[in-house]
Amino acid sequence: MNTLKKRSFKQSLLEKESTTRKLLKNIGFTLLAATTFQAQAASVWKVSSDTNTLYIGGTIHLLSEQDYPLPKAYEIAYQASDKVIFETDMEVLNEPSFQKNLQAKMLYTDGTTIDKVLQPNVYNELKRYLDSRHIPIETVESLKPSALAISLSMVELRHLGFTSEGVDQFYSRKATQENKPRGWLEKPEAQVAMLTDLNTQDDNQVVEYALSDIKDMAETMDSLRTSWRTGDMKTLASLEQAELKEDYPEIYDTLLAKRNALWVPQIEAMLNNSDVAFIMVGAMHLAGPDSVLKSLKANGYKVEQL
Numbered sequence: 001m002n003t004l005k006k007r008s009f010k011q012s013l014l015e016k017e018s019t020t021r022k023l024l025k026n027i028g029f030t031l032l033a034a035t036t037f038q039a040q041a042a043s044v045w046k047v048s049s050d051t052n053t054l055y056i057g058g059t060i061h062l063l064s065e066q067d068y069p070l071p072k073a074y075e076i077a078y079q080a081s082d083k084v085i086f087e088t089d090m091e092v093l094n095e096p097s098f099q100k101n102l103q104a105k106m107l108y109t110d111g112t113t114i115d116k117v118l119q120p121n122v123y124n125e126l127k128r129y130l131d132s133r134h135i136p137i138e139t140v141e142s143l144k145p146s147a148l149a150i151s152l153s154m155v156e157l158r159h160l161g162f163t164s165e166g167v168d169q170f171y172s173r174k175a176t177q178e179n180k181p182r183g184w185l186e187k188p189e190a191q192v193a194m195l196t197d198l199n200t201q202d203d204n205q206v207v208e209y210a211l212s213d214i215k216d217m218a219e220t221m222d223s224l225r226t227s228w229r230t231g232d233m234k235t236l237a238s239l240e241q242a243e244l245k246e247d248y249p250e251i252y253d254t255l256l257a258k259r260n261a262l263w264v265p266q267i268e269a270m271l272n273n274s275d276v277a278f279i280m281v282g283a284m285h286l287a288g289p290d291s292v293l294k295s296l297k298a299n300g301y302k303v304e305q306l
Helices: 003-014 072-080 096-106 120-132 145-159 167-177 188-198 203-214 217-230 233-240 242-247 249-270 292-298
Strands: 044-048 053-059 083-088 182-186 277-282 302-305
Touching: 044 072, 044 292, 053 072, 053 167, 053 249, 072 167, 072 277, 083 167, 083 188, 096 188, 120 145, 120 203, 145 188, 145 203, 145 217, 167 182, 167 277, 182 188, 182 249, 182 277, 188 249, 203 217, 217 233, 233 242, 242 249, 249 277, 249 292, 292 302
Parallel strands: 053 277, 083 182, 083 277
Antiparallel strands: 044 053, 044 302
C-alpha cells in the first residue's frame, strides 16, 4: 500500500474529527505521536493589509501531553486579538439536537450492519483488528463507513496513549472562560455534509485504507506533528496533500479547496475591520497550492510567519 496515499486518506478523515467526537465519545484519540520536539517556529501567521492586521493559526484537533505548552506564537496571537474565529461553532457541536442529527447521518437506522456492507475479506480484517484491541465488533456494527474509519483511527491512537485536547478546543475553552468574543467560518451543518460525502465513496475502500493506515500510524503521526509544530507547510503538503489531490480530486475539493475559497472572502472582510481576529483552522487549510495563505498572498496581503 502506497504510504503517501494512506497518509492522504487518513488526513481527510481526521480533518472531520471535531464533529464526530461526541458521537464516538467512548473512543478517545489524538492526532500525533508522543515525541519531544522543541519547535523554533509554529503554524501561526500574521496577515496585514495597508491598515489592519489579523492572525491565522493552523490547528491539530487533538494533541499529546508533550505538545503542551503550545508554541509561544499561539499565545502571542491570542493575546494580540480582540476575538477568536474557529472553523465552526464549537458550542453547537455539543447541543443534543445537533448530536441527534449527526447520529442520524453517521449511523444506520434501518437495521443495516457493517457486515452486510463490507466484503467478507474486509469485514474479517476489521474484526481481527478490533479483536486485537479487545473491542467487540458489536460496538461499531451500526456505524457507516466514514464514521467507522474515523473510529478506527481513534481506537489506534488511544492505544498509542494520546488523549489531550487540541488547539481549537484549548482556545475555545479559554476564550469562553475569559469572555473573549468568538465566531466561525462555517455552520456545523456544513461539516456534517462533509462526513456524509465520504459515504458516497466505495465503502470497502474507505475501511480498507483506514485499516491499512493503522499499521504505521505512529510513524506518520510523528511526521505530521513535526511539520505542524515548525509551521513547515511545504512538507505538510507533500506528506498529506499531493496524492490526495491526484487520486481523490473530489475529496480534495470538498475537504480543502472549496472550503478555502469560501473562507478567503470572509477573512478579507475581517481585514477591513479594526478589530484584530485570531483565526484558527485545520493546518491542512494553510498548506498546498489552494491554501488560504497562498490565496491571501495572491490577493496582495502581507503574510509573515510568527
